[in-house]
Amino acid sequence: MDQTRRKFLKTMAASWGAGVATQLSAGNGSAETRKAARDSMLNDGTITWSKAPCRFCGTGCGVMVGVQNGRAVAVAGDMQNPVNKGQLCVKGYHLPYVLYGKDRLTKPLIKKNGAYVEAGWEEALDLIAKRFSEIRDEHGANAVSVYGSGQWTIQDGYAANKFIKGGLGCNNVEANARLCMASAVVGFVKSFGKDEPMGCYDDFEQGDVFVFWGNNMAEMHPVLFSRITERRRKANWVKLIDIATRKTRTSEASDSVLLMDPHSDLAIANGIAHLIIEKGQVNEAFVKKHCVFRADNEDIGFGMRGGKAYKKNEREISFDQYKAFVKKYTPEYVEEISGVPQGQIRELAALFGAPDKKVVSLWCMGANQHTRGTWINNLIYNIHLLTGKISEPGNGPFSLTGQPSACGTVREVGTLTHALPGGRLVANAEHRAFTEKIWKLPAGKLAPKPSNHTMSMFRKLGTGELKAMWVQVTNPMVTLPDLNHFNEGLKKHKPFIVVSDIYPTPTTAIADVILPSAAWIEREGCFGNSERRTQQWDKLVDPPGEATADSWQLIEVARRMGYGDLFPWADEAAQGEGLYEEYRQFTLGVGKDVATYSELKQARGLRWPVINGRETRWRYREGSDPYVKKGEEFSFYGNKKFGNRAVIWQRPYVDPPEKPDGDYPFWLCTGRVVEHWHTGSMTRRVKQLHQAMPSAYVELNPEDAREMGVSDGAKVKLVSRRGEIILEAAIDRRGVPKRGNLFVPFFDESKLINELTLDAHCPLSKQPDYKKCAVRVEKVTV
């Protein structure tokens, strides 16, 4: 690079940094500095800059992508995007790199005689359509399935949903969000009648107390966490409270850390509710006007193969019955279950109960990947409802998401077996009729019952009941719990598997057909983030080789199977807007009104419901949410059957299905690291990220390690009832588990920790619990 060019780029970098710093500090002249930064970019004649949302987590940061000679060559945090205000995390900063790994899939591959052979699109698509049709005709539509992800664009998910439900006429479409967000969905629906948060990221600048429920936000949502630390920097009374089973970077930044035993969050939440009632801190006016109390069966099993099935017995209870129920969750009893000193429980309850403190609760996988995931979501809502700290600036429960469009695609488009777009249900006759009308289907075409949730789908692949699956944008052969079990079933029954992805993965390794996908800015699309913000981006560079958008692939197979009328758009260019605008019709009038495509092209995303171009920051609140009528103050209008009131649920603490014992004395928790995203199929191809975090490890508590004679860096073997793995011991490094606990990240496909995990799940949400099973540690002699 010549010196003039280098100097120019440094000026641009400095200018952009100045703009972000000014934006963050909101100092004088910020608009002027920001404008200077933007102008410096626009004035560069060699790089074309365009907006896009980040490809990774559910935060939905805005990035500016610099394209030169058809390649992405630069990235900057988008100062105009209110989500990140110009900031990026280490993954976002490496975004362009994930497009250019040397082993990108560029041509369709068909397995012939045990080897993959390059094929043309016609041959590959014809083969998929032929095999799907044969299986449908021989075994019924329910033998065919599509399994996608929260990384699908809204367009991809909508095409998959329409193909399976409107074309094949079955409900075998699911997405990996079942593994990460299902408990949040069911939790929201059970408490409020509608999915997704009532609050938004603006709460982070207005809260006084931030409570992290099993949520290592500093590493998993670093840009949002920096908004919270910035809030504390400006307001020294702000408190951060970390409830966790291991100390992390979030703990380091927190004012108080409640180190709990796994699964005991259920008791802690009930204990806080009890103290709020006991201290007379219930917001009686709010509760009386806006809440009802309900209970359900408490012995509901754990979703195990051959285990007890959940049977619903929901019923109304009184406040006094609820009060009597939580009475046993005294601080002493909660300490006994959780190991958290009662003084800390009292302190946290006092913060929730203080009328002058605005409290934001935050959680993600720690609460959702839980055999009582729905319950713990409900229990957190209970606390906010009892105190009336909900749906107002700085006050509210906020469920974070892990994927860029788990909300936008899976939850809003409804790519789950029970769902139809816009929060509708396949089991509801009116909803099916509405969908048939939009999709121009004959009445009665849509199947009225949910078929297989994700765990059921993979269990049936393993038993041979499900004959075909098309996997897109996800890597289940790394992420499913109890992987050995599924592997054995696949080997035995040999289902027909199609995988669309951008790189080879352990999942492409089991495919009969591999399709090369266009990634991120190689096609246009939309994502929906954690705060109901829908964001659009244009195609900015060409995909490599013959790679194409996942939605195009689905539509081409649908056409070959006779479902072409469902997709009247001529080509990929027309599908972006066409699929979105058709989907949008499902959102209107039901409180989920997404913005028009043309509005999204201009904006840095808009938070639904968007009415007359105006977004909604706090749902269910008069003056903010256009669905709340004047004089209602609050209206939880998803719960019409309860008079637009939210539900405070009676949910007890119960023991988990597997606990440490003499043979397996440790708890195992799995999770992520800041350098890698999910299974690492993209970030492990970025040399710097790989070097920073090259392989999985196991974190041990230093005292446990000392007792076992295990030193940092030593190899140890973890053994569960389902599998075993050898890992390097990490002691006193990034995270420090509570005594008796271990932590292993799941990004490393060469060290599959999910061969040890348990496939128990929440019986309501069907979401597996990756956060706790029992293992033992054995020293490895070299």
Add this chain to the structure above:
Amino acid sequence: MPITSVVVECQQDQTHEVRRQVDNLPNTEITKIEGDLLVVVTDTDSQKQDHALVRALADLTGVISAVPVFTNCEDLAEGIGIAPALAEHETHAPMEV
């Protein structure tokens, strides 16, 4: 070669000390100070150096966070095509199913 700008957030009353430490780091230039925030531009010869420098900024005493906000990698047109970090594991061989 990579050019990156990083917004460094300092703990209260630590800005001066952080500034002193940044001045001692090679290939860095403080281009703006806004309250407790420093804008640091790095200019290194490789991605490895760039990445190490960003981490070093984050690890400085008195730093709350070091957030990259801009990076240019146009000289890495071929270098971006990193050989797969996973090749050594040979896990992509088709399973026998």
